[in-house]
Amino acid sequence: MAEKLLEIKNLTTEFKQDKGTVTAVHNVSFxxxxxxxxxxxxxxxxxxxxxxxSIMRLLIDTPGKITGxxxxxxxxxxxxxxxxxxxxxxxxxxxxxxxxxxxxxxxxMRIDKQIMEAILLHNNITKKEAYERAFQVLKSVGIPDPKNxxxxxxxxxxxxxxxxxxIAMAMSCEPELLIADExxxxxxxxxxxxxxxxxxxxxxxxxxxxxxxxHDLGVVARMCSRVVVMYAGRVMEEASVxxxxxxxxxPYTKGLVASVPKLGxxxxxxxxxxxxxxxxxxxxxxxxxxxxxxxxxxxCHEEEPELKLVKEGERRKCRCHLLNLNxxxxxxx
Amino acid sequence: xxxxxxxxxxxxxxxKSKIKEFIRKxxxxxxxxxxxxxxxxxxxxxxxxxxxxxYNPDMADYNMLLQGPSASHWWGTDEFGRDVFSRxxxxxxxxxxxxxxxxxxxxxxxxxxxxxxxxxxxxxxxxVMRGCDxxxxxxxxxxxxxxxxxxxxxxxxxxxxxxxxxxxxxARIMRSATLTVKESLYVEVARSLGCxxxxxxWIHIFPGTIQSMIVNFTxxxxxxxxxxxxxxxxxxxxxxxxxxxxxxxxxxxxxxxTAPHIVLFPGILIFVTVLAFNLLGDGLRDTxxxxxK
Numbered sequence: 001m002a003e004k005l006l007e008i009k010n011l012t013t014e015f016k017q018d019k020g021t022v023t024a025v026h027n028v029s030f031x032x033x034x035x036x037x038x039x040x041x042x043x044x045x046x047x048x049x050x051x052x053x054s055i056m057r058l059l060i061d062t063p064g065k066i067t068g069x070x071x072x073x074x075x076x077x078x079x080x081x082x083x084x085x086x087x088x089x090x091x092x093x094x095x096x097x098x099x100x101x102x103x104x105x106x107x108x109m110r111i112d113k114q115i116m117e118a119i120l121l122h123n124n125i126t127k128k129e130a131y132e133r134a135f136q137v138l139k140s141v142g143i144p145d146p147k148n149x150x151x152x153x154x155x156x157x158x159x160x161x162x163x164x165x166x167i168a169m170a171m172s173c174e175p176e177l178l179i180a181d182e183x184x185x186x187x188x189x190x191x192x193x194x195x196x197x198x199x200x201x202x203x204x205x206x207x208x209x210x211x212x213x214x215h216d217l218g219v220v221a222r223m224c225s226r227v228v229v230m231y232a233g234r235v236m237e238e239a240s241v242x243x244x245x246x247x248x249x250x251p252y253t254k255g256l257v258a259s260v261p262k263l264g265x266x267x268x269x270x271x272x273x274x275x276x277x278x279x280x281x282x283x284x285x286x287x288x289x290x291x292x293x294x295x296x297x298x299x300c301h302e303e304e305p306e307l308k309l310v311k312e313g314e315r316r317k318c319r320c321h322l323l324n325l326n327x328x329x330x331x332x333x
Numbered sequence: 334x335x336x337x338x339x340x341x342x343x344x345x346x347x348x349k350s351k352i353k354e355f356i357r358k359x360x361x362x363x364x365x366x367x368x369x370x371x372x373x374x375x376x377x378x379x380x381x382x383x384x385x386x387x388y389n390p391d392m393a394d395y396n397m398l399l400q401g402p403s404a405s406h407w408w409g410t411d412e413f414g415r416d417v418f419s420r421x422x423x424x425x426x427x428x429x430x431x432x433x434x435x436x437x438x439x440x441x442x443x444x445x446x447x448x449x450x451x452x453x454x455x456x457x458x459x460x461v462m463r464g465c466d467x468x469x470x471x472x473x474x475x476x477x478x479x480x481x482x483x484x485x486x487x488x489x490x491x492x493x494x495x496x497x498x499x500x501x502x503x504a505r506i507m508r509s510a511t512l513t514v515k516e517s518l519y520v521e522v523a524r525s526l527g528c529x530x531x532x533x534x535w536i537h538i539f540p541g542t543i544q545s546m547i548v549n550f551t552x553x554x555x556x557x558x559x560x561x562x563x564x565x566x567x568x569x570x571x572x573x574x575x576x577x578x579x580x581x582x583x584x585x586x587x588x589x590x591t592a593p594h595i596v597l598f599p600g601i602l603i604f605v606t607v608l609a610f611n612l613l614g615d616g617l618r619d620t621x622x623x624x625x626k
Contacts, residue, residue, distance in 0.1 A: 056525055061515065091527035098518055106519040108540040117536075118526040169526065 011069035039224035095170035101162035105154035160191035365616020388416035439499025447507025465501035510542035555610030
């Protein structure tokens with residue numbers, strides 16, 4: 001049995017607005033094992049990024065606040081540790097890579113300074129040793145000419161190179177958890193493949209856990225072992241990647257999977273999910289997906305379903321009334 | 334692994350020196366270059382003034398009272414027969430150093446206030462920005478006079494007075510620059526790596542704001558020269574016997590009818606110097622603005 005690295009229990013994050021509070025992340029729970037890649041998928045605005053920022057506790061500059069739940073890293077709840085201790089955890093135990101590599105690097109600093117910064121913050125070593133280490137991590141992320149790259153400014157690097165540097169920075173202190181917030185969205189496909197390959201390679205070398213936030217199901221299929229599907233700040237379904245694609249349970253997941261073009265299928269237009277994500281401040285009463293759901297029943301508009309284990313003893317969860325219906329049918333038969 | 338490296342064989346563009354690029358762009362702006370040349374010349378002249386002046390600026394010559402410009406006294410003599418050109422040259426020292434010092438002090442204070450206000454926000458921001466609003470509500474020179482009236486006349490106090498009205502404009506500029514840079518992804522990255530607030534503020538945010546500061550700094554020197562001269566003219570600044578631009582104007586205005594050159598030359602010099610600083614500031618702004626090619 002793999003060791004649990006990160007466990008999130010009932011995480012709730014609210015944003016204060018003029019008109020009142022908005023719940024961006026509602027009772028989200030999932031966990032990541034060591035050496036596992038967990039995919040977190042969902043439409044834009046469904047709370048994926050807020051979840052990741054909540055885990056890192058990086059909501060300082062936003063009106064957002066974690067109002068409930070636990071984030072347990074390595075058996076320790078880091079949700080209530082003081083900020084000073086949190087700084088030791090950030091970068092050292094868990095690191096993050098962001099969506100836009102071109103703006104993730106400080107344009108006024110040379111690459112060496114930026115990578116060494118993280119190394120020097122968390123390790124008691126000399127500058128020379130830190131430089132040596134920066135050189136090594138750059139080499140390990142496949143940068144062909146680390147020496148020159150260390151001397152350059154971010155504007156001299158391409159998007160793919162910048163993302164490699166970002167990964168090198170995140171990896172420089174060998175964190176146990178890497179949160180990748182859409183790491184390949186801003187890159188073109190060939191570079192995407194390289195970066196993903198690199199992440200798998202690093203994961204295998206260090207046995208770290210990766211939380212892969214993305215809206216690209218292709219990336220999920222390629223990288224992840226398990227997937228959490230989020231919608232409107234809630235976990236809708238959790239499944240292994242094979243099950244998710246072969247047999248999606250939630251209508252929303254079905255819609256997502258159906259909207260991916262399949263090789264060899266000859267359709268003139270791809271199916272899509274009608275409507276858009278509800279405004280977080282005016283949520284529908286029952287199931288948040290009900291207004292867009294093709295299978296919606298009366299109960300769906302009245303009562304929000306709970307996230308339930310599909311079968312006892314399996315790590316597969318789904319939040320849908322249809323599930324109960326199916327079970328009852330099975331029971332009747 | 335091997336093919337991974339191979340795939341990443343992107344050639345780095347040749348590092349282009351930003352300074353070279355800057356100089357190349359700056360040299361295209363003729364007015365700014367001329368202004369910069371004038372300022373450099375003035376500064377050198379001010380520094381070397383005790384050695385290059387044709388006459389001792391404090392030496393009275395009662396045979397040459399209120400003489401107009403001539404071959405022996407280029408810009409004429411004043412009511413004590415002192416050489417106006419020599420006095421102006423030596424006075425440049427005082428005027429320029431007062432302006433520079435006051436702007437440096439004002440910039441330093443304003444920068445720190447603006448950075449903190451922009452970064453931490455909340456009550457600190459409210460306090461600093463409302464304080465600046467209050468200072469802004471007075472005309473610059475009135476504020477300076479008020480400060481000097483409180484702390485008394487003298488060169489050091491003029492520096493303080495000019496610094497005081499320099500603070501709010503820098504605080505405002507720095508606050509808005511900080512707000513912009515603070516939102517950058519790289520600041521969030523720095524935080525995600527475990528950087529402290531102080532480090533983020535000075536290492537990551539401050540360098541990004543310098544650009545917007547440089548232009549204002551140059552422009553403010555011009556304003557400061559004018560303000561210092563005005564204060565001296567009004568009798569709040571340097572001792573009237575000292576060779577100070579403003580004080581010379583003040584003394585010379587008594588002889589406006591008989592010897593207009595005594596006020597004309599200091600006036601022109603102040604005008605040209607302030608203009609040069611402003612044009613240099615304009616040039617720098619255009620050069621530093623990436624939108625203008």
